[in-house]
Amino acid sequence: MASATPLLKDELDIVIPTIRNLDFLEMWRPFFEPYHLIIVQDGDPSKIIKVPEGFDYELYNRNDINRILGPKANCISFKDSACRCFGYMVSKKKYIYTIDDDCFVATDPSGHKINALKQHIENLLCPSTPYFFNTLYEPFREGADFVRGYPFSLREGVPTAVSHGLWLNIPDYDAPTQLVKPLERNTRYVDAILTIPKGTLFPMCGMNLAFDRDLIGAAMYFGLMGDGQPIGRYDDMWAGWCCKVICDHLGLGIKTGLPYIYHSKASNPFVNLRKEYKGIFWQEDIIPFFQSIVLPKEATTVQKCYIELAKQVKEKLSKVDPYFDKLADAMVTWIEAWDELNPAGASVANGKA
Numbered sequence: 151m152a153s154a155t156p157l158l159k160d161e162l163d164i165v166i167p168t169i170r171n172l173d174f175l176e177m178w179r180p181f182f183e184p185y186h187l188i189i190v191q192d193g194d195p196s197k198i199i200k201v202p203e204g205f206d207y208e209l210y211n212r213n214d215i216n217r218i219l220g221p222k223a224n225c226i227s228f229k230d231s232a233c234r235c236f237g238y239m240v241s242k243k244k245y246i247y248t249i250d251d252d253c254f255v256a257t258d259p260s261g262h263k264i265n266a267l268k269q270h271i272e273n274l275l276c277p278s279t280p281y282f283f284n285t286l287y288e289p290f291r292e293g294a295d296f297v298r299g300y301p302f303s304l305r306e307g308v309p310t311a312v313s314h315g316l317w318l319n320i321p322d323y324d325a326p327t328q329l330v331k332p333l334e335r336n337t338r339y340v341d342a343i344l345t346i347p348k349g350t351l352f353p354m355c356g357m358n359l360a361f362d363r364d365l366i367g368a369a370m371y372f373g374l375m376g377d378g379q380p381i382g383r384y385d386d387m388w389a390g391w392c393c394k395v396i397c398d399h400l401g402l403g404i405k406t407g408l409p410y411i412y413h414s415k416a417s418n419p420f421v422n423l424r425k426e427y428k429g430i431f432w433q434e435d436i437i438p439f440f441q442s443i444v445l446p447k448e449a450t451t452v453q454k455c456y457i458e459l460a461k462q463v464k465e466k467l468s469k470v471d472p473y474f475d476k477l478a479d480a481m482v483t484w485i486e487a488w489d490e491l492n493p494a495g496a497s498v499a500n501g502k503a
């Protein structure tokens with residue numbers, strides 16, 4: 151019997167930031183081969199990235215980014231995984247899944263290989279419940295539901311904009327924690343999917359992440375990181391904080407939990423400390439900033455919300471460090487570039503532009 155067409159086969163792109171050959175795709179082949187890949191090659195553009203046979207992909211290196219965006223390319227980070235957001239911008243699909251090239255297929259407690267992409271798609275295709283916490287977790291899963299006392303007026307939920315997956319083996323720890331606990335491995339498989347409640351921020355990791363590009367793509371800017379910047383490894387965090395306040399404002403949901411991937415490589419904690427140490431201080435100001443954000447009711451689109459956010463970053467965070475003045479400008483450039491490459495309604499399935 152012909153195998154069922156994979157969910158969203160022509161409506162989802164897989165975005166991979168990389169500085170190395172993509173042999174890791176061999177392990178993902180059964181799950182990823184039907185989908186289109188967008189590979190964002192970071193670092194030296196003259197290096198050839200080998201992609202295993204049989205995958206349908208487009209690859210962009212720094213020369214391509216500069217050619218496509220011109221002066222606006224300066225908002226895309228160089229020598230940092232933050233460059234992946236260029237892939238979100240050039241995609242023409244409704245959904246994005248992004249994964250690091252040191253993330254492999256994990257195994258669940260019953261020994262089954264986890265199709266992380268399928269689980270993310272299921273997470274995105276069913277509503278979120280940010281306004282009232284369901285103590286039996288994801289109510290739309292097989293064998294679960296809303297529990298007694300859950301208001302029926304809230305059971306329709308809201309559209310899900312982001313699905314945030316987790317990691318077995320190497321957990322996404324910051325450098326100080328990595329230094330203190332170099333041998334710690336995450337072996338705890340928690341069979342749960344949670345909607346992050348409205349008004350609550352969370353640390354979004356870009357390693358195993360899916361989102362609805364039409365709903366929140368324009369806010370998935372991974373900031374100014376890496377080469378020439380005073381900070382790194384806060385790319386996904388910044389995007390997550392921006393996305394969460396915008397999702398709360400627009401009535402969208404963000405889920406975290408399943409699926410797990412197997413994160414194989416611990417990056418160097420000393421290198422990481424150098425990249426992220428300013429962020430460890432700055433986030434003590436950044437978090438209260440995001441917690442106090444109020445977006446005007448006229449901000450009815452992601453782009454309008456994001457431009458308003460950039461304005462408030464410039465007004466309120468530049469006193470923390472001049473970096474935020476630059477970042478606020480880059481946020482505006484990002485939206486300009488996004489809108490140039492994605493004129494309204496451009497999101498289409500494969501080859502149906």
Ligand SMILES: O=c1ccn([C@@H]2O[C@H](COP(=O)(O)OP(=O)(O)O[C@H]3O[C@@H](CO)[C@H](O)[C@H]3O)[C@@H](O)[C@H]2O)c(=O)[nH]1
Nearest residue numbers: 167168169192229230231250251252322356357383417
């Ligand atoms: O200069 C670079 C370095 C790496 N990449 C690609 O980005 C991802 C992540 O790289 P790596 O696995 O080495 O980084 P981690 O410390 O494990 O993860 C951090 O990266 C972000 C999550 O994606 C977040 O900041 C941390 O969790 C790989 O695909 C590398 O090939 C790059 O493009 N440029």
Ligand SMILES: [Mn+2]
Nearest residue numbers: 250252415417
């Ligand atoms: Mn990694």
